[in-house]
Amino acid sequence: MFPQIIILNGTGSAGKTSIAKELIERLPRQYLNFSIDSVLYALPPSDLKAMIEGKPIFREGYSYPTLVEGYHQAAKGLAKAGCYLILDNAWTIDEEKRNLLTALEGFNICMVGVKCHLLVAAKREKERGDRAIGLAESEYNQVHQHLNYDIELDTTNQSAEAATVELVKWLETNPTLLGAQRSQKKLKACINVA
Numbered sequence: 001m002f003p004q005i006i007i008l009n010g011t012g013s014a015g016k017t018s019i020a021k022e023l024i025e026r027l028p029r030q031y032l033n034f035s036i037d038s039v040l041y042a043l044p045p046s047d048l049k050a051m052i053e054g055k056p057i058f059r060e061g062y063s064y065p066t067l068v069e070g071y072h073q074a075a076k077g078l079a080k081a082g083c084y085l086i087l088d089n090a091w092t093i094d095e096e097k098r099n100l101l102t103a104l105e106g107f108n109i110c111m112v113g114v115k116c117h118l119l120v121a122a123k124r125e126k127e128r129g130d131r132a133i134g135l136a137e138s139e140y141n142q143v144h145q146h147l148n149y150d151i152e153l154d155t156t157n158q159s160a161e162a163a164t165v166e167l168v169k170w171l172e173t174n175p176t177l178l179g180a181q182r183s184q185k186k187l188k189a190c191i192n193v194a
Contacts, residue, residue: 002029002171003110004079007100007180008088010114011143012135013124016088018160019114019153019167023086026168034078036089039071054132068096072103079107092142098187101180111179112167113149117156146190148182150175 006023008016020033040048047057068089075087091097101109116124121136151170153163 001108001174002027002084003108003177004084005075005104005107005109006031006086006112007109008086008112008114009091009143009147009149010116011090011118011121011139012131013121013128014090014114014116014136015153015155015160015163016090016114019155019164020086020088022160022164023167026164027171029084031084031086032078034075034085034087036068036071039067039074043067052130052132054134065096069099072096072100075100076103079104090139090143091147092139094146094187094190097147098184098191101184101187104180105184108177109180110151110171110177111147111149111183113144113147113152114163115144115152115154115156120156146183146186148179148186150177150179 008020010016017035017037020035024031024033040051043051044059047059047062050057071089075085078085087100091100118137118140121140122134125131125133125136151167153167155163158166
């Protein structure tokens with residue numbers, strides 16, 4: 001049985017979105033590809049452009065943490081309605097990681113770490129042209145911190161298609177998924193210590 005929620009976490013330009021797009025076509029049941037981009041692309045175009053360029057947004061009411069929390073709550077609502085989801089983001093702040101896992105408690109979750117060498121991610125970032133330069137580097141040391149994954153995919157020398165095939169084959173073995181619960185415990189301990 002496939003998990004109701006598959007979380008793809010990794011730096012920008014590590015290949016999460018490409019894997020998600022391949023994954024929704026390869027999985028035997030229908031999943032929604034619900035990325036943080038689904039929320040960000042709902043921003044006013046000028047604010048999205050500023051974000052992509054790494055510039056501050058001064059519009060009243062703008063709060064990136066609020067957008068992320070809205071994303072988590074929307075994912076919870078979709079899952080409660082019975083949708084199967086692939087979530088894709090670069091979670092770098094421990095409190096946001098914990099909030100995500102708290103919002104999704106009770107659902108069958110597969111935690112996937114999407115890893116990529118920093119130099120490769122930075123090169124992809126420049127080639128893409130739709131991300132702030134330096135984003136992958138700014139996320140690199142925090143994105144995987146305090147998380148336990150059920151499986152890790154390394155896209156440094158592997159295409160999104162090959163990584164997706166690896167993930168689907170692994171999911172077909174019906175593995176025991178403990179990454180979310182272990183991550184939640186680890187994050188709770190880290191946040192309580194801080």
